[in-house]
Amino acid sequence: MNDLYLIYKNMTRKPLRLFLTCFAIFIAFLIFGAVTTLKSALDAGIDLAADNRLVVVNKINFTQPLPIAYAQKVAAVDGVENVTYANWFGGYYQEPRNQIVAMAVEPESWLQVYEREIVLSPERRAAWLGNRQGVIVGESLAQRLGWKIGDRVPVSSSIFSHKDGGHTWDFVVEGIFTGSDPQHDTNSMYLHFKYFMETQSFGGEWIGWITLTTADAAQNQRIADAIDDGFANSQAETDTSTEEAFSKAFIEQIGNIGLIIFGVVFMAFFTILILVGNTMALAVRERTGEIAVLKTLGFPAPRIFKMVLTESLLIALIGGLAGLGAAWLIIEGAKGTMAQFLPNLMLDSGIALQALLFMLLLGLITGLLPALNALRLNIVTAFNRG
Amino acid sequence: MSQDVLFQLNGVSKSFVKGKEKISIFDDLNMTIERGDFLAIMGPSGSGKTTLLNMLGGVDQPSGGEIWFDGARIDSLSEGELTRWRAHNIGFIFQFYNLMPMLNAARNVELPLLLTKLSKTQRRANVETALTLVGLSDRAKHMPSEMSGGQQQRVAIARAIVSDPKLILCDEPTGDLDRETADEILEMLQLLNREHGKTIVMVTHDPAAARYASQTLYLDKGKFVQREVAA
Numbered sequence: 055m056n057d058l059y060l061i062y063k064n065m066t067r068k069p070l071r072l073f074l075t076c077f078a079i080f081i082a083f084l085i086f087g088a089v090t091t092l093k094s095a096l097d098a099g100i101d102l103a104a105d106n107r108l109v110v111v112n113k114i115n116f117t118q119p120l121p122i123a124y125a126q127k128v129a130a131v132d133g134v135e136n137v138t139y140a141n142w143f144g145g146y147y148q149e150p151r152n153q154i155v156a157m158a159v160e161p162e163s164w165l166q167v168y169e170r171e172i173v174l175s176p177e178r179r180a181a182w183l184g185n186r187q188g189v190i191v192g193e194s195l196a197q198r199l200g201w202k203i204g205d206r207v208p209v210s211s212s213i214f215s216h217k218d219g220g221h222t223w224d225f226v227v228e229g230i231f232t233g234s235d236p237q238h239d240t241n242s243m244y245l246h247f248k249y250f251m252e253t254q255s256f257g258g259e260w261i262g263w264i265t266l267t268t269a270d271a272a273q274n275q276r277i278a279d280a281i282d283d284g285f286a287n288s289q290a291e292t293d294t295s296t297e298e299a300f301s302k303a304f305i306e307q308i309g310n311i312g313l314i315i316f317g318v319v320f321m322a323f324f325t326i327l328i329l330v331g332n333t334m335a336l337a338v339r340e341r342t343g344e345i346a347v348l349k350t351l352g353f354p355a356p357r358i359f360k361m362v363l364t365e366s367l368l369i370a371l372i373g374g375l376a377g378l379g380a381a382w383l384i385i386e387g388a389k390g391t392m393a394q395f396l397p398n399l400m401l402d403s404g405i406a407l408q409a410l411l412f413m414l415l416l417g418l419i420t421g422l423l424p425a426l427n428a429l430r431l432n433i434v435t436a437f438n439r440g
Numbered sequence: 441m442s443q444d445v446l447f448q449l450n451g452v453s454k455s456f457v458k459g460k461e462k463i464s465i466f467d468d469l470n471m472t473i474e475r476g477d478f479l480a481i482m483g484p485s486g487s488g489k490t491t492l493l494n495m496l497g498g499v500d501q502p503s504g505g506e507i508w509f510d511g512a513r514i515d516s517l518s519e520g521e522l523t524r525w526r527a528h529n530i531g532f533i534f535q536f537y538n539l540m541p542m543l544n545a546a547r548n549v550e551l552p553l554l555l556t557k558l559s560k561t562q563r564r565a566n567v568e569t570a571l572t573l574v575g576l577s578d579r580a581k582h583m584p585s586e587m588s589g590g591q592q593q594r595v596a597i598a599r600a601i602v603s604d605p606k607l608i609l610c611d612e613p614t615g616d617l618d619r620e621t622a623d624e625i626l627e628m629l630q631l632l633n634r635e636h637g638k639t640i641v642m643v644t645h646d647p648a649a650a651r652y653a654s655q656t657l658y659l660d661k662g663k664f665v666q667r668e669v670a671a
Contacts, residue, residue, distance in 0.1 A: 055543075055547055055550050059547075063542040067542045343538065344541075347540075348551070349499075349523065350499055350526065350532050351599075352526045352527025352528070352552065352555050353523070353554075354523050355523070433499040434499060
């Protein structure tokens with residue numbers, strides 16, 4: 055027998071209470087793990103955004119198009135290095151539930167602007183540029199759909215219709231790209247803008263947005279102002295922002311995720327803090343006589359303090375680690391179906407460490423007061439009370 | 441101080457403040473306990489018996505005077521030092537046994553040994569000896585809830601003697617037991633005193649219990665009023 059055995063026996067003396075306390079902590083860390091991972095996945099795009107890339111969209115909102123001629127005007131602004139443009143295709147494969155992040159892009163300039171995010175061999179690059187019906191597909195997407203180079207793939211659009219009356223385009227997979235960073239999203243597909251414009255039935259020379267790189271990130275604001283000023287009072291006024299701000303604004307359409315997470319986690323933690331704190335205080339109060347006996351037998355007060363605090367920490371760790379483990383299982387299970395929307399959905403070591411820190415904090419806060427009470431317990435008073 | 445003297449109280453006083461009133465429990469109390477004594481302390485409720493026992497056990501400090509134990513003064517020790525002193529020198533037996541309900545008999549007896557440097561094997565051997573001495577070697581794995589009051593008190597006695605303390609303090613050890621069981625417990629204490637030389641101080645209300653002691657001191661209003669030595 056040692057102190058750990060005594061702690062274990064004290065912890066397990068009321069199994070139902072232990073289970074309910076651990077379960078409350080389990081729920082808190084399940085929520086924490088799942089929601090923090092979701093936020094991290096949503097923020098991944100923001101974190102990976104290049105600081106010298108700007109995005110130009112219609113000032114009304116980014117779903118409204120811009121005239122294609124704007125691309126040339128943007129390229130002429132002082133300080134702009136490379137310019138490319140794209141249009142959302144709204145693709146799906148075979149069934150609408152198999153959504154594909156597909157964009158019609160100007161290939162050469164797109165590969166130039168996104169050289170870090172799209173890594174292709176020179177042969178594949180040449181093959182794509184040489185075939186107007188060709189597409190390049192991200193590694194994750196190709197794996198998910200089982201596509202290989204040379205495959206002819208029918209991809210439908212939920213927005214546009216083909217000139218022949220249907221909604222499906224036949225493309226040839228000319229390249230499968232990776233990213234230079236493992237966090238880069240490879241769940242997308244790019245097709246030739248010109249081919250798309252020539253074959254879609256809506257007509258017109260419209261683009262969804264323009265992406266440009268600047269020679270110096272310090273000049274971003276001046277360049278953004280110059281672009282927006284240049285299109286002021288035109289048929290389509292623009293709103294230019296950094297890629298990071300654009301990604302952030304896109305995510306915030308769903309809501310202020312950070313605030314939601316803070317709210318949910320804070321509420322859950324506060325409730326559980328009170329609950330666990332109350333349970334620990336009650337558990338130690340019930341043991342007043344036993345603590346007095348231990349002290350009488352010669353157990354030093356600091357040793358009893360440590361035992362109570364360790365018990366509280368263990369309860370927080372048992373519930374917390376189980377909750378975090380459950381969150382990991384849920385996320386791993388959801389990864390497959392969510393891959394096209396949240397390619398970076400992953401409960402990483404950073405989140406796990408953060409959760410571990412919160413578990414320790416929870417254990418310390420809830421155990422501190424009962425442990426102090428045990429530390430200060432006067433033997434004579436305790437026996438008189440009992 | 442004689443070699444035979446284990447405890448000596450010189451002019452000990454104890455008082456506490458309740459509201460604006462200062463209540464004195466003892467004033468100038470003197471007492472000597474020799475090695476091998478089996479001393480019973482009797483007296484009416486509120487006479488200071490338990491307070492005296494608490495001071496002898498180092499769980500309460502006097503307001504004045506000196507307490508000497510085995511040649512060393514203990515009334516000036518800090519709380520931490522007193523805790524260590526208790527672990528090495530005193531065995532306690534309570535009225536309501538005060539066993540840990542989540543530990544079996546053997547584990548309860550082993551508790552004081554966690555404060556020593558004995559190995560696991562040595563601890564197990566000591567526990568076995570103590571339980572055999574109180575006649576409960578076959579109940580080692582039983583939980584307190586599975587034992588009678590008398591058996592629980594015997595486990596408490598085993599816990600009090602397992603670390604071989606110099607003094608055993610008993611606070612109404614038979615107060616919660618029927619006459620027959622009480623006699624068994626008292627016989628056991630007598631055996632520990634006579635056969636194993638243990639010094640025992642027992643606080644009791646029960647004159648029948650006091651008869652097992654080698655001498656009885658009567659305490660009233662904080663003063664020893666009578667002393668009886670067994671024939």
